[in-house]
Structure formats: structure tokens, C-alpha cells
Amino acid sequence: MSQVLGVRPPGRALIGQVKLPGSKSITNRALLLAGLARGSSRLTGALKSDDTRYMAQALRAMGVTVDEPDATTFEVTGRGGLLAPTGPLFLGNAGTATRFLTAAAALTEGEVVIDGDSHMRRRPIGPLLQALDALGVKAEAPTGCPPVRILGRGGLEGGRVEVDAGLSSQYVSALLMLAACAREPVEVALTGADIGARGYVELTLAAMERFGATAEATGPGAWRVQPTGYRPCDLAIEPDASAATYMWAAERLTGGRIDVGLPSQDFTQPDASAYALIAAFPHMPAMIDGSQMQDAVPTLVVLAAFNATPVRFTGLANLRVKECDRLSALSIELQSLRAGLAREEGDALVVLGAPDLPPPTGLIRLRTYKDHRMAMSLALFGLRLENVAIEDPGCVAKTFPGYWDTLASLGVELDILQA
Known part of the structure; x- marks a missing residue:
């Protein structure tokens, strides 16, 4: 049976410096x-x-x-x-x-x-x-x-x-x-x-x-x-901008400060454009076109779950043919946290936003669909919510083998719940 990894809220701001993998x-x-x-x-x-x-x-x-x-x-x-x-x-x-x-x-x-x-x-x-x-x-x-x-x-x-x-x-x-x-x-x-x-x-x-x-x-x-x-x-080769989005989001979710080794404006990769949207949290815009920063969308969706107002993500047709159908998978996993938290509308995803999103009453295992970006983005829920666990955490090896070690280096507690 595949491993399950529990992610505990740190209860404090995450502050530190991390070394991201190359792009x-x-x-x-x-x-x-x-x-x-x-x-x-x-x-x-x-x-x-x-x-x-x-x-x-x-x-x-x-x-x-x-x-x-x-x-x-x-x-x-x-x-x-x-x-x-x-x-x-x-x-x-x-x-x-x-x-x-x-x-x-x-x-x-x-x-x-x-x-x-x-x-x-x-x-x-x-x-x-x-x-x-x-x-x-x-x-x-x-x-x-x-x-x-x-x-x-x-x-x-x-x-x-x-x-x-x-x-x-x-x-x-x-x-x-x-x-x-x-x-x-x-x-x-x-x-x-x-x-x-x-x-x-x-x-x-x-x-x-x-x-x-x-x-x-x-x-x-x-x-x-x-x-x-x-x-x-x-x-x-410059650091990976898609990987940077998880650290930028962790900053905002915990009120911390994480140095990823390169200023956001110095990245040449398209996903770096997500920085401005992440920096706007918890007042992200009502409409976000994800077509030109596709790998950053899962990160933005998790942030939107805690946003002060609803966010509609458009331009997501390509997410259906990634490592999994990310549009559908994100909707399903967000709804497992709270019914109605997200819904698909064609090739768009609406996230209603709940700044006071309550933690699950019991352990909830978020599925990753063997998709590295699902695993890394959904883990961010564990920075604010108790009882969050990530299935198949090893799938991050596709692009960021040291992801869990990086979170741990910032003070995030991780528990192996099942092997």
C-alpha cells in the first residue's frame, strides 16, 4: 500500500532560505x-x-x-x-x-x-x-x-x-x-x-x-x-519557477518570508507571473486566466480556497491533459474538504473562498492522482488545516525530489502515517 504523509500546521510564520531545484x-x-x-x-x-x-x-x-x-x-x-x-x-x-x-x-x-x-x-x-x-x-x-x-x-x-x-x-x-x-x-x-x-x-x-x-x-x-x-x-540554469510558487504561497499562508534564491522578476519562466497573484492573497482578483501559467494553477487554487472572495479560473482546458485531469481533480479534492468549495464550469473552475475554512473533523487523505503538482499544491492545505494527509507523496520525484525535505527545513512537521 502506498505511503501517506501527514502535514501539520506549523502554527507560526515560515521564515528561511531554500534551494529550489533547477528549472x-x-x-x-x-x-x-x-x-x-x-x-x-x-x-x-x-x-x-x-x-x-x-x-x-x-x-x-x-x-x-x-x-x-x-x-x-x-x-x-x-x-x-x-x-x-x-x-x-x-x-x-x-x-x-x-x-x-x-x-x-x-x-x-x-x-x-x-x-x-x-x-x-x-x-x-x-x-x-x-x-x-x-x-x-x-x-x-x-x-x-x-x-x-x-x-x-x-x-x-x-x-x-x-x-x-x-x-x-x-x-x-x-x-x-x-x-x-x-x-x-x-x-x-x-x-x-x-x-x-x-x-x-x-x-x-x-x-x-x-x-x-x-x-x-x-x-x-x-x-x-x-x-x-x-x-x-x-x-x-535558473531555479524552477513552478517550484517557487509553493514557497511563495507558503509565505502568504503563514505570514512568513522565504528566500528562494532569485527575485520573482528575474525568472524567465512563465509561471513566475503567478507571483503577483500570490502576493495579492487574501484579496486575489475575481477572475484569473490560467492559460499562460498552467503549472502554477494548482498552487493558486489552494490559495483561492482561503481567499476573502470567490475566484473564477479560466483558460484551463489544457489542465485536462496534464499528468492527470487537474481541473477535475482539484475540484474533487477541494470539495472533499468542504462541500461546494469548488465547482467545474466547462473548462473553468470556480473556488468560493473561505478565509475561516474549518479543518476536517477527522483525518482526510487528499488524493494526488500520481501527479506531482497535485501533491505539492494540496500539501499547502496542511499549513493551515489540521488532519490533512497526502497520498502517494513520492510522486513529487517527477520534478522536485526534495520537496518534503524543503518543507521540513522550514519547520513544517511531516508524519508518515501509512506504509
Whole structure:
């Protein structure tokens, strides 16, 4: 039976300094680009977690040398391309690795099969495969989700491709990173105005530039990428902004002060925009568009449960195809704390807000759905409410293996209730 972790209210302000893990988004982009370069790159401050280990293991299987001299460093030596692996690549539930490597597999000579766990097998990848097909890359996934089979032809010619990024900006990022390795320029364009978390595309373009690629915007939803390939570089990776949101929320919930090592305005990741909303607690705005800071939404929802007034979260369609259906899961778990505390309205979530939310009369086990962000955000309830426990706490290893140790270092008492 899986472990259950009790979180006790500290009864005081949480004050201290914490070391956040490196950005997952930047680490996985940098690993791939370093792997596509010819030569050696050193990535410091990197995240070592399930998601980045899957990426590193896959690159090793495709002919890239990836060394790990310490707990936060990757040394990557690429050959200027990728080899077809000798067997399927298993990537767990790592969405970034799966989408990015599906595109990059076009550079191999031969068949590449990319698969994941039961959760990844429910996460759509069809729009990316349609775009690859338009570029002459044969890729198929009978269910529209992994497993994916790609037949690499040793490269990519060039041209123009349109992609529907309404479900995920990762489709766009995957194509942009591949495009720099083409033989001719590639133009990547959105089929419509909708794009999940556009800021992550900017993150991709910034990483590509650091590794020597040239890409320019040709319109509000189009980019032209030159066939430069990539060159190695040394990169210091900033802390993870999504992880920072839990610490910023813990500050507000306890009246504390937690130094995460980087001012909020210095983060380049989209989720850092959540800081202003967190800082407004307990007077958060009545309407919050979560479409451009999707991984911060669970944190904001927990804060909204204690807000002085109701909060309506919109733009949440993409949350239904994350590690779990986060929109539905958040609604269910909040209602388990108090009936009517939250409700779904299409792809929106309304949280009524209860500054004096009473603690459960008996132990309540909040489910995490094997989703790291559900576990880390729901644990914040335990900073104010007695009798809160988190199921399957180990799922945080996906992006923040030291999360529970970090809370404990601030003085939060944690109890293993069941093993």
C-alpha cells in the first residue's frame, strides 16, 4: 500500500532560505540542444528528477554522452546528430521529453519507438505528428497518444509547417528545436491564435539562441528558423519557477518570508507571473486566466480556497491533459474538504473562498492522482488545516525530489502515517 504523509500546521510564520531545484523546462531543452550540438556542453544548476533522467537516458541511447559529475550538473557531448536506439525509449510520464524527442527522432536513420507509462499513453500527441508528416517525417500513433513510431531519414529538408498548439505549446517547441537541424530554412506557424502557455515558446527560442540557432518571428504566430544546427555551450540554469510558487504561497499562508534564491522578476519562466497573484492573497482578483501559467494553477487554487472572495479560473482546458485531469481533480479534492468549495464550469473552475475554512473533523487523505503538482499544491492545505494527509507523496520525484525535505527545513512537521 502506498505511503501517506501527514502535514501539520506549523502554527507560526515560515521564515528561511531554500534551494529550489533547477528549472525542468530549461533543463530538458538544454539537454536536447546540447545533445544535438557537436562537442561538449556543461549544464550547471540543472534539475535531477524523473523527467530529466528520462531525457538523459534517451539521449544516451541515441549516441549522446551524458555525464553527471555532481547533483546539479550534466556534461553533454553530442555528435551533431542522433542515432536510432536499439530498442524503444521509455519516458514514463515526461511530457517534455516525449514531445521533444518525437520530433528530434526525425534526425536518426531508422525506426524510433517512444513510449511511456499508462498516464503518458493518455496524453495527446496527434497535432505534432500531423505537423511532422507535413515536413515529410513518417510518424504514427494509432491512438493519437504514445506509443509513437517514427521512421527517421537522417534529417529534414525544410519548408513551412502549420501546427495546432491549442493543447500544448510543446508541439511548437519540438518543431522549432528540430527546425534548426534542417537542410533549408523552416517556417513554423500556428493554425490559430490559441496556444497553451506561449511563454514556453519564448523559453525555447532563448535556449536555441544560446546554442547558436537563429530564429525570428515573422508574425504573431509564426517563426522562421535558419538551418544553423547547434553549437555547444555552457549554461547556468535558473531555479524552477513552478517550484517557487509553493514557497511563495507558503509565505502568504503563514505570514512568513522565504528566500528562494532569485527575485520573482528575474525568472524567465512563465509561471513566475503567478507571483503577483500570490502576493495579492487574501484579496486575489475575481477572475484569473490560467492559460499562460498552467503549472502554477494548482498552487493558486489552494490559495483561492482561503481567499476573502470567490475566484473564477479560466483558460484551463489544457489542465485536462496534464499528468492527470487537474481541473477535475482539484475540484474533487477541494470539495472533499468542504462541500461546494469548488465547482467545474466547462473548462473553468470556480473556488468560493473561505478565509475561516474549518479543518476536517477527522483525518482526510487528499488524493494526488500520481501527479506531482497535485501533491505539492494540496500539501499547502496542511499549513493551515489540521488532519490533512497526502497520498502517494513520492510522486513529487517527477520534478522536485526534495520537496518534503524543503518543507521540513522550514519547520513544517511531516508524519508518515501509512506504509
